[in-house]
Amino acid sequence: MHEMSIAQSIHTIVLEELEKHPDATLKKVLVNNGALAGIVSEALTFGWEAITMDTPLQGSILVVNEIPIIVSCGSCQKEFTPNDRLYMPCPDCGLEIGHKVLQGKELQIEGIEIE
Amino acid sequence: MSEIPIVRNILEANDKIAAELNTFFTEKKILCLNLMSSPGSGKTSLLEKTLADLKGEFKMAVIEGDLQTDNDARRVAATGAQAVQINTEGGCHLNSSQVKEALSHIDTEGLDILFVENVGNLVCPAEFNVGEHHKVTLLTVTEGDDKPEKYPLMFHISSVMILNKIDLLPYVDFDLENAKKHARKLNKDISIFPLSCRSREGLEDWYQWLRETRATKA
């Protein structure tokens, strides 16, 4: 389960950020998860619960924002969200291959909420 | 309650070390390839053949990621190439700090090609750069030709797809053209080498790619 090591990386980054706010209580961590990143959101939130258990971060929630794929057509530059991760014909010109992925590979922390 | 924007790439710590390694390899003119596949796809067999057949042309070394055993490292070392084993103790991929540590056990002087044999699995290794110049994905004809569809990221980011064990094509339900088409839909520039380590068919095309790619680093 590689989501566990991703959760661990998130944990490291969040602890670093929290050093700047020593009196704060962490409420939420907001994460962007692109559809092409290969990360199962539920497994990630489970991993977060496991890592923070019995630590000062226990009770904080990992909020995963799933980001859909957007590609730009390799021929006519039309931007679209494919219905399928594999078969991606351009709705305007029909081109199937060679599109550029504009969005969907993200795996990043967007921010945290503290109190 | 206050919101604090961060926007940090979750894999940044890994990527930072990977970038250092990549610079090191480039400066030393070492071509570094990250080999990835499902378990049992024949990465070790391909390495054995490659190391044995090209040992007169290149100085090569291998960093072996393995869950528990050192069997693969022994097979590789039997060809005379330097091999260092990383035991991931159940970890599903190699990360860049493990590769950096392993590299300290390798004599990189005059090294031409470094292969990193990643842990057998098609999802996790795709997300972790280890400083390589190219990712090479192995698929065997005993797996489904829909693999590229199931693991899109892997094929998006790989420079090479090797279709191994083509000597078994008459006995399995695998459409070579379909697999190629699927992979090219995800990555139109991917180089595809159908081959068999057993019959040796197609091996020379892979070697030629190695020679040409190595030449761009020299």
Ligand SMILES: [Zn+2]
């Ligand atoms: Zn188009």
